[in-house]
Amino acid sequence: MRATATVGQRLADLHGSLSPAEQANLKLILGLSAGHLVPERDPRSQRGRTAVSEALELLCPYEVADPRGAQYRGRPDLLTDALLDTLIAEARDVGETAVPFDEHYLGCGGPVADRLATSAELTALVRSVVPGAEPTGIASYLFYRDAGQGIIPHIDTDIFSLNVLLMLDHRTPGDPATSSALYMHYPDGSEERFQLTPGEVVIFLAGTQAHSRTPIVEGERVTILTFGFMPQGAPIGNYRR
Ligand SMILES: [Fe+2]
Structure with missing residues (x-):
């Protein structure tokens, strides 16, 4: 795991080290977190929102120019x-x-x-x-x-x-x-x-x-x-x- 990596990158790295069942659980947790954090406008949620969004985008299983939208x-x-x-x-x-x-x-x-x-x-x-x-x-x-x-x-x-x-x-x-x-x-x-x-x-x-x-x-x-x-x-x- 990279010491200078962002939280999102570290979450994605963690995902790569897990068993399929553990990966499914981590994905579920990230998904539930995204549901709460992403639409929130509270500035105090910004770090969590960014980390969860970045991790999910890194875990996107498709090769596209932009996974958003x-x-x-x-x-x-x-x-x-x-x-x-x-x-x-x-x-x-x-x-x-x-x-x-x-x-x-x-x-x-x-x-x-x-x-x-x-x-x-x-x-x-x-x-x-x-x-x-x-x-x-x-x-x-x-x-x-x-x-x-x-x-x-x-x-x-x-x-x-x-x-x-x-x-x-x-x-x-x-x-x-x-x-x-x-x-x-x-x-x-x-x-x-x-x-x-x-x-x-x-x-x-x-x-x-x-x-x-x-x-x-x-x-x-x-x-x-x-x-x-x-x-x-x-x-x-x-x-x-
Ligand atoms: Fe849906």
Whole structure:
């Protein structure tokens, strides 16, 4: 371990010296810390925020120029109007049996989402921005239905270390500019708002980039489909539910 290394570098070095089970625990602790520290604006949290953010970025398992923020945002060609309509219809079916999970309702994938999760088209899109990523095959529909539902800042588990997030539906009773949105939180305490429209896709490194969804209000509804990707050659056992 380097004596002059920053706390973030020392945490990353420590990670390298641990067993896989210990690494998973350290990652969990760093993730929980990031959830609390990264969005805080308290200047007294600055050192901890920087250390945790730096360690997570050093542990990012993907080779990208900048692991922060969105690696891609847009409406990809593969998402035709017909496919989007089919996914929205599948979400409606899955939504009827979705179960409460943390601060949203969770539905597993459906036949169309599951096919798309491992499709050559989606994999090519992801690899065009994050080389070496491969699908975990996990697709999940998420539903925000009850006022107050959202997700506080966090990082995702390994299954979604790379997250492809597709906005399917967002009904808002008020001003869209102030409605619920995806946020990404950065080491300097700043944040970025992603107000997504149906059909829009965001690809980001959710295992290391802190993110959240601000709470919905009465009458607001958000339906999202997410796909998990992992680094090529990673032990598949770590990337299954
Ligand atoms: Fe997440």
